[in-house]
Amino acid sequence: MVRTHRSGESPDSTIVVEVLGPLEAATVGALRSVVLDTVQTYQPRTLIVDLRRVPFMDSIGIGTLVAINNRTREHGGAMQVRSPSPFVHRLLQVTGLTELFGLPDLPEDAPVSGAGVISLPER
Numbered sequence: 199m200v201r202t203h204r205s206g207e208s209p210d211s212t213i214v215v216e217v218l219g220p221l222e223a224a225t226v227g228a229l230r231s232v233v234l235d236t237v238q239t240y241q242p243r244t245l246i247v248d249l250r251r252v253p254f255m256d257s258i259g260i261g262t263l264v265a266i267n268n269r270t271r272e273h274g275g276a277m278q279v280r281s282p283s284p285f286v287h288r289l290l291q292v293t294g295l296t297e298l299f300g301l302p303d304l305p306e307d308a309p310v311s312g313a314g315v316i317s318l319p320e321r
Contacts (some may be wrong), residue, residue, distance in 0.1 A: 213242040214280075218251045221259025221286075233266050241273045250281035255289055267298065 215233055219225060237245060247263065249255075267277040279299035282290060290296050291303050 212244040214246045216248045221255040223258045226262040230262050237269050242275050245270045245277045246280050248280045255286045
């Protein structure tokens with residue numbers, strides 16, 4: 199599911215896209231359609247894609263984010279990714295996309311799931 203919010207009626211406004219659920223082959227079509235149409239119609243100066251509610255993303259999801267970024271740039275805007283889950287953040291880091299999307303790298307020892315790291319006693 200995708201929700202969009204505009205910050206004003208001017209053509210240079212900011213649009214925030216909230217993605218709810220995994221970004222994978224079965225779900226990216228709706229995101230791609232809504233966001234690309236929104237960029238074409240409103241040509242925002244800044245498009246923010248909020249990924250805080252995306253627990254999983256595969257290569258198709260990554261490709262969709264890159265396509266959205268490219269379309270936004272073609273229309274004179276910039277795309278930023280906001281609040282990715284640790285798993286998604288690590289995936290973007292491994293693929294070299296954190297800089298493109300305005301994200302810092304995670305520390306090497308950061309957990310990539312919601313679970314903490316458990317140390318087992320040595321035997």
